[in-house]
Amino acid sequence: MSDYTYDEKERFDGVTIKVLGPTYEEGKPEGGHDWKSGLDTREKALDYLRTALRYWYGAEGFGSEKRKKEA
Amino acid sequence: MADELIRSIDKATLEMLEKAEKEQVSTVFSRADQIKPCPIGVEESCCKICAMGPCRMPRSKKGEEKARMGVCGATVETVVARNFARKIAAGSASHSDHAREVTETFLKAAQGQAQGFTIKDEIKLFEVALDFGIEIEDRSVTDIAIELGQKALEEFGKQHGELTYIRKAPLKRQEIWKKQGVIPRGIDREVVEIMHRTHMGVDQDYVHILEQATRCALADGWGGSMISTDLQDIMFGTPVPVVGTINLGVLKEDEVNIVVHGHEPLLPELLVTASRDPEIKKLAEKAGAKGINLAGMCCSANEVLMRHGIPCAGNFLQQELALVTGAVELMTVDVQCQMQGLQDVAACFHTKLVSTSDRAKIQGATHMEFHPDTGLDTAKKILRLAIENFPNRRGPVQIPDHKEDIVAGFSHETINYLLGGLFRASYRPLNDNIVNGRIRGVAGVVGCNNVRTVHDSAHIAMIKELIKNDVLVLTTGCAAMACGKAGLLTPEAARAFAGEGLAEVCEAVGIPPVLHMGACVDNSRILVAASAMVKEGGLGDDLSDLPVAGAAPEWMSEKALAIGQYFVASGIFTVFGSPWPTLGSDKVTRHLFEEYEEIYKGTWAFEADPVKAAQRMIAHIDTKRKALGLEKARERVLFDMAMRRNLT
Numbered sequence: 001m002s003d004y005t006y007d008e009k010e011r012f013d014g015v016t017i018k019v020l021g022p023t024y025e026e027g028k029p030e031g032g033h034d035w036k037s038g039l040d041t042r043e044k045a046l047d048y049l050r051t052a053l054r055y056w057y058g059a060e061g062f063g064s065e066k067r068k069k070e071a
Numbered sequence: 072m073a074d075e076l077i078r079s080i081d082k083a084t085l086e087m088l089e090k091a092e093k094e095q096v097s098t099v100f101s102r103a104d105q106i107k108p109c110p111i112g113v114e115e116s117c118c119k120i121c122a123m124g125p126c127r128m129p130r131s132k133k134g135e136e137k138a139r140m141g142v143c144g145a146t147v148e149t150v151v152a153r154n155f156a157r158k159i160a161a162g163s164a165s166h167s168d169h170a171r172e173v174t175e176t177f178l179k180a181a182q183g184q185a186q187g188f189t190i191k192d193e194i195k196l197f198e199v200a201l202d203f204g205i206e207i208e209d210r211s212v213t214d215i216a217i218e219l220g221q222k223a224l225e226e227f228g229k230q231h232g233e234l235t236y237i238r239k240a241p242l243k244r245q246e247i248w249k250k251q252g253v254i255p256r257g258i259d260r261e262v263v264e265i266m267h268r269t270h271m272g273v274d275q276d277y278v279h280i281l282e283q284a285t286r287c288a289l290a291d292g293w294g295g296s297m298i299s300t301d302l303q304d305i306m307f308g309t310p311v312p313v314v315g316t317i318n319l320g321v322l323k324e325d326e327v328n329i330v331v332h333g334h335e336p337l338l339p340e341l342l343v344t345a346s347r348d349p350e351i352k353k354l355a356e357k358a359g360a361k362g363i364n365l366a367g368m369c370c371s372a373n374e375v376l377m378r379h380g381i382p383c384a385g386n387f388l389q390q391e392l393a394l395v396t397g398a399v400e401l402m403t404v405d406v407q408c409q410m411q412g413l414q415d416v417a418a419c420f421h422t423k424l425v426s427t428s429d430r431a432k433i434q435g436a437t438h439m440e441f442h443p444d445t446g447l448d449t450a451k452k453i454l455r456l457a458i459e460n461f462p463n464r465r466g467p468v469q470i471p472d473h474k475e476d477i478v479a480g481f482s483h484e485t486i487n488y489l490l491g492g493l494f495r496a497s498y499r500p501l502n503d504n505i506v507n508g509r510i511r512g513v514a515g516v517v518g519c520n521n522v523r524t525v526h527d528s529a530h531i532a533m534i535k536e537l538i539k540n541d542v543l544v545l546t547t548g549c550a551a552m553a554c555g556k557a558g559l560l561t562p563e564a565a566r567a568f569a570g571e572g573l574a575e576v577c578e579a580v581g582i583p584p585v586l587h588m589g590a591c592v593d594n595s596r597i598l599v600a601a602s603a604m605v606k607e608g609g610l611g612d613d614l615s616d617l618p619v620a621g622a623a624p625e626w627m628s629e630k631a632l633a634i635g636q637y638f639v640a641s642g643i644f645t646v647f648g649s650p651w652p653t654l655g656s657d658k659v660t661r662h663l664f665e666e667y668e669e670i671y672k673g674t675w676a677f678e679a680d681p682v683k684a685a686q687r688m689i690a691h692i693d694t695k696r697k698a699l700g701l702e703k704a705r706e707r708v709l710f711d712m713a714m715r716r717n718l719t
Contacts, residue, residue: 031380032311032480035488036194042207045194049201052487052496055606056239057201065242065606 079526081556083319083471087392090469096419098391099410103522115154116147116655121271130655143272151656152277153269156284160265162633163287165407166592167258167295169335171227176337176443177302178220181213185443187341190216191308199301203235223298229257234294241605243613244642251670253282255290262287277659285640292637297595307340310377310480310589317555319389320474321382322398326364327355329457330384330393333405334590336374338427338441341450343379351454358461368393369408370548370590377480377589386549388520391416398468401457406431408628421463425453477560479587483599489580498607505618506609506701509572511541512692515597518623518631519549521649527553529624529648529681534559536685538584541570542692548591559585594634598641611699615642615672618695620688624648624681635675642673644691646684651677
């Protein structure tokens with residue numbers, strides 16, 4: 001790609017090679033990363049709760065409490 | 072201000088204190104010089120409960136061993152325990168009344184009667200609905216939200232049974248609470264019962280009084296505070312990491328500066344919305360300003376910072392100093408932690424102080440009451456008042472050139488996501504890194520500022536000691552803001568301040584070594600995060616098994632005591648600095664510091680030196696690691712078949 005920058009570096013065997021320079025944009029993010037935005041249907045949201053927050057909302061208990069009776 | 076006293080480790084604070092002294096403006100710092108703490112009151116051995124006293128019961132001099140009692144015969148144990156319990160009642164009432172306001176607004180928002188409010192985070196709505204046993208299926212968001220609002224409101228007035236959120240705690244912890252008979256029945260009931268029991272001539276057994284104090288504190292942490300946090304998340308969005316700036320340097324000379332101070336994020340949220348209104352922006356330009364600069368102070372700051380990246384002007388002890396800059400057109404205050412001295416400072420400059428809650432007025436301040444049904448109109452009115460006040464600045468403005476970048480907004484859900492991604496969200500990586508020793512343990516360092524300590528110094532000394540020793544720190548409230556100002560809330564801080572193991576994990580995940588989890592009401596997030604660590608497995612089956620500790624090195628508010636008491640009753644070793652309010656009675660202190668270990672498997676401790684306090688926390692973490700068999704660092708080993716055969 002034309003707008004990429006390249007640096008020259010020495011390889012382990014002494015040969016000079018071209019390596020891809022930084023590709024990130026400098027600066028600060030303007031907002032928070034809304035990682036929940038992908039969960040755009042109710043089904044996906046509930047699936048997420050049952051898996052990601054399985055400690056409370058999974059069908060079975062989890063980890064240290066898997067086989068214990070409810071308090 | 073006496074020259075020899077070091078007041079703060081924060082340069083912006085020192086610069087403004089110098090200006091205040093030069094201009095003879097009274098601040099909390101100068102007033103503290105004029106009023107010494109009462110030596111009997113500081114140990115809480117003074118009873119003012121009936122009109123036969125006050126009865127002062129100072130500790131006996133060495134060799135005297137006097138058994139002191141009040142006019143009614145109340146022992147010093149009873150008096151100290153009553154005072155301690157009353158503080159916890161006040162702290163719990165504050166958080167929970169905040170939660171009530173949020174719940175009522177939430178219900179109105181769900182019913183479409185709250186101007187400018189809506190349900191922003193549907194996933195969190197479903198999450199909390201599941202907690203409350205509300206049917207989701209194909210029901211509309213409005214229906215679910217209305218039922219949730221009603222059920223949440225019922226938690227306050229419940230007379231019997233158990234608070235709903237108690238079930239979020241690990242099962243073993245619930246069993247301990249059940250065995251001790253301290254599961255809260257209803258939020259308001261527990262506060263009222265403390266006030267009744269500590270009335271003249273009622274409960275006269277310090278152990279029994281403190282048992283109710285525990286029930287009340289649990290109603291705060293696993294009740295009021297948790298309701299508040301969750302419903303705010305649903306209305307305003309669950310926080311995600313956001314970049315912000317902190318300290319008095321966020322104020323701008325050429326813009327209309329409005330500082331939102333207090334604790335309830337309801338009006339501040341609408342001020343954020345209204346400040347983006349083109350009409351309001353135009354008005355500001357017409358008044359000669361380049362724009363509107365909204366900044367936060369205290370916990371309102373944490374709320375709008377976490378959700379919108381609104382800059383934070385400072386923590387508790389900086390509230391008057393923000394006005395001393397001469398650059399603040401208007402400061403709004405709602406409830407909790409706002410000093411009455413603010414109005415006198417405001418009067419020295421052009422600043423308008425505006426109180427907005429129906430619960431709190433300040434003499435001399437303008438009162439513009441916030442009501443959810445007309446909230447947005449009130450927000451715009453406040454902004455207009457600030458804009459009109461811009462041309463009234465008196466004298467030169469002096470804004471300290473100090474501000475720091477920070478990353479805030481680590482909700483429990485976001486930590487879960489950051490550790491494992493969307494489809495593998497989990498606390499497993501955290502637990503694994505505790506097991507393998509890269510992370511030694513986790514500490515919750517929270518709480519206020521106290522003018523009797525050097526501003527921010529205890530927070531920073533303690534937290535630097537902890538992260539240097541590979542302890543991941545979770546922080547809220549004014550402690551979080553102290554961390555921000557000291558540069559601890561950026562991912563880069565891991566390499567600069569943390570031990571090798573913690574730094575490695577922080578760099579791998581891309582998080583700071585100190586995680587900003589919100590306002591002081593959001594300590595409930597720490598409880599949920601710790602419960603997730605237990606439930607994930609591998610670190611015992613109760614909160615008291617975890618290598619974790621809590622602290623509030625610069626506490627001053629009654630809310631801090633309520634928070635500490637629910638941390639302790641949840642099984643967490645918790646150390647406080649500043650004065651400790653039961654020193655008037657050795658028996659009460661021993662009960663909290665030693666006997667609680669037997670009852671709740673968590674204890675209080677007091678240590679004024681923050682570094683020594685951190686070392687005690689680390690020693691406690693090490694004890695828990697040893698009990699879990701984790702005293703030595705170990706890597707996870709994937710066994711091949713030959714290794715498996717060798718096992719038998």
